[in-house]
Amino acid sequence: MAKTVKQKKKLAHSQKIAFMSFERRRNFEGGLFAIPWLFGFICFVCIPLVLSVSVSFYEPVLTDLYSFNKPVGFDNYVDVIQDPEYGEVVFSSFGTSLAKVPIIVAFALFVAVLLKQEFPGRTVFRVIFFIPVILAGVIMTYLMADGVGTLSVFSNIVATSEYGSFLSGSLMSSIGTTMWASSVEILIFLAALQSVPAILYEVVELDGASAWESFWHVTLPYISPFVILNCIYALVDSFVDSQNPVMKILNELTQEGTKYGMASALSWIYMLMTLAVILIFVLLTRRWLR
Amino acid sequence: MxxxxxxxxxxxxxxxxxxxxxxxxxxxxxxxxxxxxxxxxxxxxxxxxxxxxxxxxxxxxxxxxTKNFADLFAISSDSLVPFTRYLFNTVLVTVCYIFLLIIVSSLACYPLSKHKFPGHKGMFSLITTALMFVSGAAAVPSYLIVTGLQLDNTYLVYIIPLLANPTCLFLMKQFMDQVPDSIFEAGRIDGASEWQLYTKIAVPLLKNACATCIILTFGSVWGDAATATTYIYDEQLRNLAFYMNTLQGGLARTGANSAAGLLMTIPSILVFVLSQSKVMDTMAHSGIK
Known part of the structure; x- marks a missing residue:
């Protein structure tokens, strides 16, 4: 009799353990799903990143990049910081990027809200606003090199039109490039807007809210994580854009072939600054990020 | 009244x-x-x-x-490798890449959003960091790794190094976060395995995010000339974007080049038009309340 009680207790105990380990096993199994991604990430992003840190402390030569024969300490960093040109370029490109982000995100949200409405020709407009992303890469660089999106083209248009006097060329050109930069954000917002349950709008409509009120009290709170996502995306996008002057300097340094150390140092300084900006941003907007 | x-x-x-x-x-x-x-x-x-x-x-x-197009066909007909071969390479690589990318990203986003497995927070901050990864300086280390794994001069080099795409994972995770946990709990109570939860619940709910990812990545893979330039030595394995790039340079070919640019863009626009309705489809239909 005593034995069976003991056995029962043991059974209950083992069941308890089994349950715990069930939860754990589930988490472990779930974690397994992330392995393919993690593998690629570690191989092709993390390791090159770590190696580039060590490169920034050496003076590598092209023929033997990882011999690490000539340690130079912080010399590369000192060189980058002391160069007056780099500092100026980095700070000015930071300023431009930071100023662009709110405009891009606000414009994207506005357009996405409009594009969500039912109206004739909606698909055509969606395609039009997405064209810059479709053209991304080779073709966009080719167009940029040709002068589309720069002052010359827009001022040319403006000069030939009657209203040229009150629309200055540089204003037009910045409107144009901002719009081209916001396509991805428009797409993300459009997809996010679809995730707002229609029933919420029904409820506030029954309560007598106007479209304006329902935007501020239903739509915006619901998609706030996506607003933050888009802000980060827009920030990063403008930081690593190939048209960004810092990126151009980096390309020059690596293509000259001998200055890998300096290029690594500059890109790490740049990346840490970017990281700091985004960290501050995330900390500030934490309460909206569910 | x-x-x-x-x-x-x-x-x-x-x-x-x-x-x-x-x-x-x-x-x-x-x-x-x-x-x-x-x-x-x-x-x-x-x-x-x-x-x-x-x-x-x-x-x-x-x-x-239409002389530019005629020029383009004239140039491509006497190229070393037939034009169709480049086209085939690009289509093959693009289809495989997008298919694998969707699988890898959705697989990773499911536990990242719905399981608190050890280190999930660290992984998420890794992704956000990777999003701002400045690729210029790490180009050389990446080259050494790709050649070290002997991926160079194969089709795989177009696909594998780019599979861990942080943007796609970030996007998918954000969508997954919107799906209430209770759906998965319900599945778990009904005895579904993790794999079933993923294939039967997570994947159908992620359709919109997948379409968004396809639209976002298609253009970059389709027009990826850099990979072929850096890692491929065999002309037979190079892709269309590389070929179009070789047309650049030489004033006589500027016309053919602009025609090529237009032709390269058409598939991207088609993909967008075809999959955009998926992105715009309401998620409300998919059982999320």
Whole structure:
């Protein structure tokens, strides 16, 4: 009799353990799903990143990049910081990027809200606003090199039109490039807007809210994580854009072939600054990020 | 009382009527500016040689011609490797890449969002960091790793190094976060395995995010000339974007090049038009309340 009680207790105990380990096993199994991604990430992003840190402390030569024969300490960093040109370029490109982000995100949200409405020709407009992303890469660089999106083209248009006097060329050109930069954000917002349950709008409509009120009290709170996502995306996008002057300097340094150390140092300084900006941003907007 | 309500509704309906016009007007204005690059691309493809070199470039063409396309076909017919081979390579690589990317990203986003496995927070901050990864400086280390794994000069080099795409994972995780945990708990109570939860619940719910990822990545893979330039030595394995790039350079080929640019863009636009309705489909239909 005593034995069976003991056995029962043991059974209950083992069941308890089994349950715990069930939860754990589930988490472990779930974690397994992330392995393919993690593998690629570690191989092709993390390791090159770590190696580039060590490169920034050496003076590598092209023929033997990882011999690490000539340690130079912080010399590369000192060189980058002391160069007056780099500092100026980095700070000015930071300023431009930071100023662009709110405009891009606000414009994207506005357009996405409009594009969500039912109206004739909606698909055509969606395609039009997405064209810059479709053209991304080779073709966009080719167009940029040709002068589309720069002052010359827009001022040319403006000069030939009657209203040229009150629309200055540089204003037009910045409107144009901002719009081209916001396509991805428009797409993300459009997809996010679809995730707002229609029933919420029904409820506030029954309560007598106007479209304006329902935007501020239903739509915006619901998609706030996506607003933050888009802000980060827009920030990063403008930081690593190939048209960004810092990126151009980096390309020059690596293509000259001998200055890998300096290029690594500059890109790490740049990346840490970017990281700091985004960290501050995330900390500030934490309460909206569910 | 009832009468008043009907009147109110009528007025509300009337008031709303002009809204589409305002929307259309604004969007037309913004749309014209957004459409300028594609307009330029199309116009340039039909420009005769003397108009191609005008500075500043024009957004219209005075004497349209199809000579550029004829030039392009003439050049491609006497290239070393047949044109269709480049096309085949690009299509194969693009299809495989997008298929694998969707699988890898959705697999990773499911536990990242729904399981608190050890280190999930660290992984998420890794992704956000990777999003701002400045690729310029790490180009050389990446090259060494790819050649070290002997991926160079194979089709795999187009696919594997780019599979861990942080943007896609970030996007998918954000969508997954919107799906309530209770759906998965319900599945778990009904005895579904993790794999079943993933294939039967997570994947169908992620359709919109997948479509978004396809749209975002298609253009970059389709037009990826850098990979072929860096890692592929065998002409047979190079892709269309690389071939189009070789057309650049040489004033005589500028016309053919602009025609090539237009032809390269058409598939991307088709993919967008075909999958955009998926992105726009309401998630409300998918059982999320």
């Amino acid at each position: 009832f009468q008043v309500d009907v009147d109110y509704l009528k007025r509300a309906k009337k008031r709303r009527d002009y809204a589409p016009w305002v929307i259309t007007f604004f969007l037309t204005f913004a749309g014209i500016i957004s459409a300028l690059p594609i307009v330029y691309l199309i116009v340039t493809a039909f420009k005769p040689a003397e108009e191609l070199f005008l500075y500043p470039p024009r957004f219209y063409v005075s004497n349209p011609t």
